[in-house]
Structures are given as C-alpha cells and as structure tokens.
Amino acid sequence: MKLLAPFTESNTPRWLLSFDFDGTLVVPDDDPAVSPEFFELMKSMRSCHGSCWGINTGRSLMQAVQGLVDARFPILPDYIIAREREIYLPNKFGRWVGNEDWNKRCEHEHHKLFRQCRKVLKGLKQWVEAETAAVWGIQKEEPAGIVASTASEMDMIVGKIDEEIESKTALSYQRNGIYLRFSHKHFHKGTAMLEVARLMGLTNQHAFAIGDSHNDLDMLNPEMAGLLACPANACAEVKLQVQSSGGYVAKGEASKGVIEALEALFADEKKSEGS
Ligand SMILES: [Mg+2]
Known part of the structure; x- marks a missing residue:
C-alpha cells in the first residue's frame, strides 16, 4: 500500500x-x-x-x-x-502513529467518566443481563459495551439507556447495528x-x-x-x-x-x- x-x-x-x-x-x-x-x-x-x-x-x-x-x-x-475517537496518522514509512495529544486526552476523559458513572453502568449491566438476551462484553480496553441478539433488541436497549443517562453526565454511546460502546459525549x-x-x-x-x-x-x-x-x-x-x-x-x-x-x-x- x-x-x-x-x-x-x-x-x-x-x-x-x-x-x-x-x-x-x-x-x-x-x-x-x-x-x-x-x-x-x-x-x-x-x-x-x-x-x-x-x-x-x-x-x-x-x-x-x-x-x-x-x-x-x-x-x-x-x-x-x-x-x-482515536486519531492515527501514517509516518513516512506508512506505520500508524497515534496523535498523542488527542488520544491521551480522550483516554483520560474516558477513564474519568467511567469512574464517575460506575453506578449507572452497573445498573444497566444488571438490567441487560436480567431482561434481554444481549451480552455485556467487557474487554481490557473497552470498559463497557453491549452486543444485542437482534437490531430490534438493540432499539429497546437504547431506549432504556436514553432514559437512564438523560443529560446528567457526559456519558454517551456509539451504536452500530447490534453493537454498542459507551463513550464520552465530546469524543x-x-x-x-x-x-x-x-x-x-x-x-x-x-x-x-x-x-x-x-x-x-x-x-x-x-x-x-x-x-x-x-x-x-x-x-x-x-x-x-x-x-x-x-x-x-x-x-x-x-x-x-x-x-x-x-x-x-x-x-x-x-x-x-x-x-
Ligand atoms: Mg458503517
């Protein structure tokens, strides 16, 4: 390439x-x-x-x-x-290098946000596990995310999340089909x-x-x-x-x-x- x-x-x-x-x-x-x-x-x-x-x-x-x-x-x-949300630019050899200023700020704000929202996220996790067939997937670099079994199930989950998070905090999410990742609303x-x-x-x-x-x-x-x-x-x-x-x-x-x-x-x- x-x-x-x-x-x-x-x-x-x-x-x-x-x-x-x-x-x-x-x-x-x-x-x-x-x-x-x-x-x-x-x-x-x-x-x-x-x-x-x-x-x-x-x-x-x-x-x-x-x-x-x-x-x-x-x-x-x-x-x-x-x-x-993370920015990468190629160096002259075509290797991808993170934009340190933005990516560090982004990571820091996410850590802070997930700490602040621990309770809300815990409540949502319990609700998802009790009421839906969706999986609450937690990976190392992904503190909170959901994989629904169908798109209509994700519609329903998103309705619940919208109710719970309102505009109280900077907590937001990114949805793509049956996948959802919690995120900071400014990134x-x-x-x-x-x-x-x-x-x-x-x-x-x-x-x-x-x-x-x-x-x-x-x-x-x-x-x-x-x-x-x-x-x-x-x-x-x-x-x-x-x-x-x-x-x-x-x-x-x-x-x-x-x-x-x-x-x-x-x-x-x-x-x-x-x-
Ligand atoms: Mg697409």
Missing part, C-alpha cells in the same frame, strides 16, 4: 474527506470489496481539490488496518480514526474528524463526511462537515438526518454510493470555485 503524494508547504490540503468503513466504503463479503474506481477518484481528487482522505470507523486500529489489507487497498489513507467521529481537520489547517466548511449507521450520526452534522452524504444502504435515521441537513443521499450502495456522492457534491464545488 502506498501513500499518495505528501502535502507540502506550498501545496496544503484544501479538503478533508471522512469515510465510514463497513457498509459505506467497504462490503467485506463483496468482490471487489471496494469499487476500484474509488481509488482512482482519490488520486484525481488529490490533484484537483487538494483532498486528504481517511477512514473513520468503530473498528480498533488493528482491525481497521486488517480491513485495508483484506479489501486490497492499493493506497493508504491519510489518517484513521479508530473506535470512533466521537465528528469531533475526532474536526481535530484531524484542525491538524491539517482546515475547518468544518472544508470537510466531507459519509456513513451508513447510527455511529456516523455525530459526523453527519453540518457543524462537523460542510458536505454530508450517505449511501443507499444507510439506515433510516441516517438518511433522514442527511436529507434534513441538505446532504446527499446516494442511489448507489456502499462504495458506488460514495463515488456518486463525491462526484455530485464536488461537481458543485468546481462550479462555485470557478465562478
């Missing part, structure tokens, strides 16, 4: 592109998992629009990197946002993307975000990105939010929808740049 031509002092990024991975850019069981045209488009958008592009996913860094290999990406993204795909934009010298006005699931809602927000889109296979809530925010709902699914959205939205950009 190769990096695209690096930006220089005289050739700085002008756009930040943020792609959700599973269901948006990649369908792991499809062959090819990503439409090859996507990579050609990334190369041409680098030269036409000065765009840098990245993966913004709920996967851990290791799972995301494995995903790039499995889907045979010929080029490396310019950044990865993992677990919906999500949207704020992590804005931080990457800031590091690149850009603002939300020059950010494009596309995603298909609940954990993409935070970045599919005009305060986070000036251009919003979703593929045809996005869940109903995502489509509604993209539509009501003036974004682009593609007719194509997954990477075909990604290409369609970029071509439609950046054709308008070209017109406005030229006018």
Whole structure:
C-alpha cells in the first residue's frame, strides 16, 4: 500500500474527506470489496481539490488496518480514526502513529467518566443481563459495551439507556447495528474528524463526511462537515438526518454510493470555485 503524494508547504490540503468503513466504503463479503474506481477518484481528487482522505470507523486500529489489507487497498489513507475517537496518522514509512495529544486526552476523559458513572453502568449491566438476551462484553480496553441478539433488541436497549443517562453526565454511546460502546459525549467521529481537520489547517466548511449507521450520526452534522452524504444502504435515521441537513443521499450502495456522492457534491464545488 502506498501513500499518495505528501502535502507540502506550498501545496496544503484544501479538503478533508471522512469515510465510514463497513457498509459505506467497504462490503467485506463483496468482490471487489471496494469499487476500484474509488481509488482512482482519490488520486484525481488529490490533484484537483487538494483532498486528504481517511477512514473513520468503530473498528480498533488493528482491525481497521486488517480491513485495508483484506479489501486490497492499493493506497493508504491519510489518517484513521479508530473506535470512533482515536486519531492515527501514517509516518513516512506508512506505520500508524497515534496523535498523542488527542488520544491521551480522550483516554483520560474516558477513564474519568467511567469512574464517575460506575453506578449507572452497573445498573444497566444488571438490567441487560436480567431482561434481554444481549451480552455485556467487557474487554481490557473497552470498559463497557453491549452486543444485542437482534437490531430490534438493540432499539429497546437504547431506549432504556436514553432514559437512564438523560443529560446528567457526559456519558454517551456509539451504536452500530447490534453493537454498542459507551463513550464520552465530546469524543466521537465528528469531533475526532474536526481535530484531524484542525491538524491539517482546515475547518468544518472544508470537510466531507459519509456513513451508513447510527455511529456516523455525530459526523453527519453540518457543524462537523460542510458536505454530508450517505449511501443507499444507510439506515433510516441516517438518511433522514442527511436529507434534513441538505446532504446527499446516494442511489448507489456502499462504495458506488460514495463515488456518486463525491462526484455530485464536488461537481458543485468546481462550479462555485470557478465562478
Ligand atoms: Mg458503517
């Protein structure tokens, strides 16, 4: 996997592109998992629009990197946002390096939050185990998460969580299908993307975000990105939010929808740049 031509002092990024991975850019069981045209488009958008592009996913860094290999990406993204909140940038050898300032702050705030919310989380765990078929999964780096048996069961669980956490604390969660991860409400795909934009010298006005699931809602927000889109296979809530925010709902699914959205939205950009 190769990096695209690096930006220089005289050739700085002008756009930040943020792609959700599973269901948006990649369908792991499809062959090819990503439409090859996507990579050609990334190369041409680098030269036409000065765009840098990245993966913004709920996967851990290791799972995301494995995903790039499995889907045979010929080029490396310019950044990865993992677990919906951690920022990684490639060094010149293509190795992923965490953005220490952001990631440390993120980890510290999460530790503090989970300590503060121990009681609420304990109560929710007892309720999930008594009332549902879902599994309360605790891994080393994941203090609190849930795997439901069906999407409708997760709808029900999310209803209960919303009631319990209200807006009392900074406790929030990221939901993706039957999976849920508790998190700090200030660290999500949207704020992590804005931080990457800031590091690149850009603002939300020059950010494009596309995603298909609940954990993409935070970045599919005009305060986070000036251009919003979703593929045809996005869940109903995502489509509604993209539509009501003036974004682009593609007719194509997954990477075909990604290409369609970029071509439609950046054709308008070209017109406005030229006018
Ligand atoms: Mg997705």
